[in-house]
Amino acid sequence: MIKGAVILEIRFILFLIITVCIYSCMDKRSNQEHEIKMLVERVRNQFVPDPSTGIFDINISWDVNYWIIEGETNHPEVLDNLLDSLEQRMIKFKEEVRILPEKNLSGQIYGLINLSVGNIRAQPRHPAELVTQIILGTPVDVLKKENGWYLIQSPDLYIGWINESALVIMDEVNFANYQHEEKLIFVEIWGNSYREPSIYAKPVSDLVAGNIVRYVEEVGNFYKVEYPDDRIAYVEKSKVRPFIQWIEDNNPFGEDLVEWAEGLMGVPYLWGGTSVKGVDCSGFTKTIFFMNGMNLPRDASQQEKIGMFVDDQRHFSRLLPGDLLFFGSTATDSTQEKIVHVGMWVGDMKYIHASGDVHLSSMDPDQPEYDEFNYNRYLKSKRILNSQYVDQLNIRKFY
Numbered sequence: 001m002i003k004g005a006v007i008l009e010i011r012f013i014l015f016l017i018i019t020v021c022i023y024s025c026m027d028k029r030s031n032q033e034h035e036i037k038m039l040v041e042r043v044r045n046q047f048v049p050d051p052s053t054g055i056f057d058i059n060i061s062w063d064v065n066y067w068i069i070e071g072e073t074n075h076p077e078v079l080d081n082l083l084d085s086l087e088q089r090m091i092k093f094k095e096e097v098r099i100l101p102e103k104n105l106s107g108q109i110y111g112l113i114n115l116s117v118g119n120i121r122a123q124p125r126h127p128a129e130l131v132t133q134i135i136l137g138t139p140v141d142v143l144k145k146e147n148g149w150y151l152i153q154s155p156d157l158y159i160g161w162i163n164e165s166a167l168v169i170m171d172e173v174n175f176a177n178y179q180h181e182e183k184l185i186f187v188e189i190w191g192n193s194y195r196e197p198s199i200y201a202k203p204v205s206d207l208v209a210g211n212i213v214r215y216v217e218e219v220g221n222f223y224k225v226e227y228p229d230d231r232i233a234y235v236e237k238s239k240v241r242p243f244i245q246w247i248e249d250n251n252p253f254g255e256d257l258v259e260w261a262e263g264l265m266g267v268p269y270l271w272g273g274t275s276v277k278g279v280d281c282s283g284f285t286k287t288i289f290f291m292n293g294m295n296l297p298r299d300a301s302q303q304e305k306i307g308m309f310v311d312d313q314r315h316f317s318r319l320l321p322g323d324l325l326f327f328g329s330t331a332t333d334s335t336q337e338k339i340v341h342v343g344m345w346v347g348d349m350k351y352i353h354a355s356g357d358v359h360l361s362s363m364d365p366d367q368p369e370y371d372e373f374n375y376n377r378y379l380k381s382k383r384i385l386n387s388q389y390v391d392q393l394n395i396r397k398f399y
Contacts, residue, residue: 029062032091036060036067039085047078052131052299053157055100055143058082066092074100074143074153100143100151110175111152111167112228113138116206117275118167120160124149130272131160132298133283137183137212137228139399142169155398156286158298168228178214183243184223184235186211187291189263189276193233197222204233208276209291212243212399247396250293254321254385258346261288267358274298281342284354285324288344294384294393300326300342306389307382314378316363319345322385325353327377337379345381 040058048054056078058071069086073079076099086093101109116136121128124146132154134140140152149161150169170178186207194201197219204227213225213235222234264287270278274286282300289296297303304326311318319325327341343353349364353374361371363378384390 032067033060033062035089036086036091039082043078043082043085047081048075050302052159055159058097063094066094068096069093070096072098072100101141102144105142105145107171108169109142110172111140111142111150111169112178113140113166114168114228115166116208116211117277118162120152120154120158120162122160124151124161126163128161132158132272133274134162135208135210135275139175139179140167156295156298182215183212184215184225184240185243185246186235186239187241187246188239191236191239193225193235195233197224197234199236201234204231207235209287215242247293247394252292252385256292257288257322257344258352260291261344261346261352264358267354269354269356279354279358281354284358285342285344289384289393290395293395294390295395295398296393301339303342304339304380304382307384308387310381310383312380314363316349319381320383321345321347323381323383325351325381326379327374328379329377330379339379341374
């Protein structure tokens, strides 16, 4: 009887020990999981804070004796930073992260936009949100392919999905060869290329401001040109400029920016639009600066991070034509400043912006264009011209 009681007591003690060990391990694992997630978040916030311009999608799971680190990124050096941190903390793991560009692209990791305007979406399907646009001849990095869509990164680092019909992909050698070809840029707001050297010929496609095509030869008052997919067309000489010469001649003043901006008066607002076919607020300012030789970041919040500070007190007399005005909400004890809108100063207390359509608004209550709503949410103004950012943003560095 006593022997049986002792056995039961021993079993009970062993049960308690095992239970304590299990819960101790679970507690340790839970703490480790929290620590790893905090490390992932810290590394992401430090090196890839904006998901629109960088990919660092990392997930973790437990597999008996170690953690599995999986996901995908186009920043392998940032992944190395994370893995080094895990090793320093003696955390056992197995890394299974996909590095972009994907290997199954077989080196076809460069591309050229092949339509006058290509639509980039948040997901690889046509009904998905339009996040931005990209125009003919723009070079892109190709990251992966899925069901007839390519995940690409544009020269302004924006990432999104584009349908294969809008893109010509190539390897490094062919891309390098293309980069050295002589090219032309379309400098009118809108027009066409033609099958023959005549404006009465049938069109090959439409063209919009900023489109880039390869020069072939001169034919009378036309240039013979080639599209990225080898289509041949003819463009009126008066509507294009040699690309390199156009860049070298670009030394814009504020009045040049204003002239381009006012040329787009009435263009409809389009969420995600960055072409003369339709623009959102930052797509409008981006287009204006692009046509004056500068490659601005895509979003208003990104554009606000560059340039020279001018004003945040509504001292509009300090502003010059071409200055960017930013609107939104100020920081509070619990929230950060939020930039939601951008426009461009034209002078005479007026700015031009895309809201509903491209139009002028005023900061002067006595002017008919006075916009009380935007006056009240005005945050600050920045200047790109006459600053070091002009050289940094020169589109020759991106094209």
